[in-house]
Amino acid sequence: PAYGRWDPLDCGGGDRGEDSAGAEEEDDEDPGDGGAGFVGSHLVDQLIGRGHSVIVVDNFFTGRKENLAQHFGNPRFELIRHDVVEPLLLEVDQIYHLACPASPVHYKFNPLRPSYPFNLHEDSSSSSAFLREGVFFLGFSPAASFLTSTPATAAVAAHKTNVVGTLNMLGLAKRVGARFLLTSTSEVYGDPLQHPQVETYWGNVNPIGVRSCYDEGKRTAETLTMDYHRAAALEVRIARIFNTYGPRMCIDDGRVVSNFVAQALRKEPLTVYGDGKQTRSFQYVSDLVQGLIKLMEGEHVGPFNLGNPGEFTMLELAQVVQETIDPNAKIEFRRNTEDDPHKRKPDIAKAKELLGWEPTVTLRRGLPLMVSDFRRRIFGDHAGDGT
Ligand code: NAD
Numbered sequence: 001p002a003y004g005r006w007d008p009l010d011c012g013g014g015d016r017g018e019d020s021a022g023a024e025e026e027d028d029e030d031p032g033d034g035g036a037g038f039v040g041s042h043l044v045d046q047l048i049g050r051g052h053s054v055i056v057v058d059n060f061f062t063g064r065k066e067n068l069a070q071h072f073g074n075p076r077f078e079l080i081r082h083d084v085v086e087p088l089l090l091e092v093d094q095i096y097h098l099a100c101p102a103s104p105v106h107y108k109f110n111p112l113r114p115s116y117p118f119n120l121h122e123d124s125s126s127s128s129a130f131l132r133e134g135v136f137f138l139g140f141s142p143a144a145s146f147l148t149s150t151p152a153t154a155a156v157a158a159h160k161t162n163v164v165g166t167l168n169m170l171g172l173a174k175r176v177g178a179r180f181l182l183t184s185t186s187e188v189y190g191d192p193l194q195h196p197q198v199e200t201y202w203g204n205v206n207p208i209g210v211r212s213c214y215d216e217g218k219r220t221a222e223t224l225t226m227d228y229h230r231a232a233a234l235e236v237r238i239a240r241i242f243n244t245y246g247p248r249m250c251i252d253d254g255r256v257v258s259n260f261v262a263q264a265l266r267k268e269p270l271t272v273y274g275d276g277k278q279t280r281s282f283q284y285v286s287d288l289v290q291g292l293i294k295l296m297e298g299e300h301v302g303p304f305n306l307g308n309p310g311e312f313t314m315l316e317l318a319q320v321v322q323e324t325i326d327p328n329a330k331i332e333f334r335r336n337t338e339d340d341p342h343k344r345k346p347d348i349a350k351a352k353e354l355l356g357w358e359p360t361v362t363l364r365r366g367l368p369l370m371v372s373d374f375r376r377r378i379f380g381d382h383a384g385d386g387t
């Protein structure tokens with residue numbers, strides 16, 4: 001019922017695969033697009049391109065059917081509208097479970113965005129995917145409750161997605177004997193006391209804070225995943241994804257890269273929260289997708305950090321955005337959000353060694369690809385494609 005509320009400018013609706021910088025074509029088809037969400041859509045492109053059969057399950061609350069349009073009519077592609085908080089019966093071989101609201105704007109009250117939750121249609125969430133002979137892909141987010149929710153109920157919906165949704169997907173994987181991949185997050189490290197973060201670090205997470213529905217939810221999802229692995233001998237994989245950016249991100253979902261890029265393009269000041277000295281490590285989406293596929297196809301459970309070790313303060317990020325889009329873009333400082341992690345940078349030695357994976361796209365190379373996409377979506381198809 002909420003489908004008609006999404007504004008094509010806000011989410012998805014981007015290009016059609018030309019953005020997969022660094023992506024390899026392995027099998028007989030081109031990478032397409034995919035799974036209505038941000039990461040999910042790029043993943044589906046690759047999976048279809050590799051010859052898999054893909055079933056996307058998505059409720060379209062944050063993703064867009066349009067992101068999948070290039071696969072319509074392909075006999076190896078199927079799309080089901082479904083909320084994964086509800087049980088689901090399907091026969092598949094692999095499940096990529098990406099479900100959960102991924103931007104803080106989706107799961108907590110942001111005092112800087114007082115119009116929340118009425119602009120939640122701008123968000124993204126996550127997707128879950130299932131593979132059969134290839135792939136069954138499931139997109140997934142906090143669902144309808146967002147549309148009428150208060151911040152508190154949005155957080156509960158987010159947590160439900162992480163916990164009940166993951167449980168359902170694990171139950172499905174167990175019933176059909178599918179391999180299950182959880183897209184966890186660097187947020188499981190909380191405000192880390194170790195730097196860079198290694199997979200053996202247990203984290204520093206506030207269990208009762210505004211971010212807890214996300215980071216504790218993901219920690220529970222990891223626990224459930226390992227419990228099913230141990231108790232039901234389920235084949236599982238866990239990826240801890242660090243901040244990822246690229247084409248098809250929701251334009252106004254509140255994440256820092258999408259905010260800065262949209263602000264610079266619209267000639268608005270870049271909003272730096274706090275003193276801007278907090279750090280993040282930004283990974284281009286095609287690198288992540290390669291890592292997810294290598295993890296799924298490999299022999300190791302994980303968890304594996306999947307991220308780009310290049311570390312930037314938010315002020316440095318703002319500077320790269322200025323250099324890329326508009327050197328005259330102004331910076332405006334705003335109050336930071338609660339429990340904001342001070343620094344974050346992945347140690348990817350384990351992924352390098354066991355998966356043979358490492359990112360190849362630097363921020364300065366990846367950002368222009370995203371800018372082209374945002375420019376098109378904000379200003380229209382004929383808005384010029386330069387960066
Ligand atoms: P996304 O928000 O772009 O994808 C959301 C997709 O899930 C949309 O298609 C949406 O319609 C669909 N969906 C939402 N609720 C649903 C529901 N209840 N049932 C069915 N479908 C639903 O998310 P993303 O940024 O692509 O993140 C994907 C995964 O990666 C998430 O699990 C996220 O936690 C994880 N992750 C992402 C990042 C990042 O920087 N993007 C970082 C760490 C972890």
Ligand code: UDP
Pocket residue numbers: 086087088089090167168169170171172173174175
């Ligand atoms: N489940 C599902 N699809 C399936 C199998 C299970 O959605 O094909 C759900 C099921 O509804 C349950 C959850 O997955 O809520 C866990 O299933 P499991 O069989 O592990 O637990 P049980 O149902 O025995 O409690």
Ligand code: UDP
Pocket residue numbers: 103104243254255256257259260271272273274276278280314336337340341
């Ligand atoms: N941030 C910022 N300006 C914005 C949005 C976010 O300075 O417009 C900061 C935010 O406070 C955090 C960092 O950027 O320190 C990353 O925020 P994001 O929501 O993108 O990701 P996460 O906090 O989940 O890593």
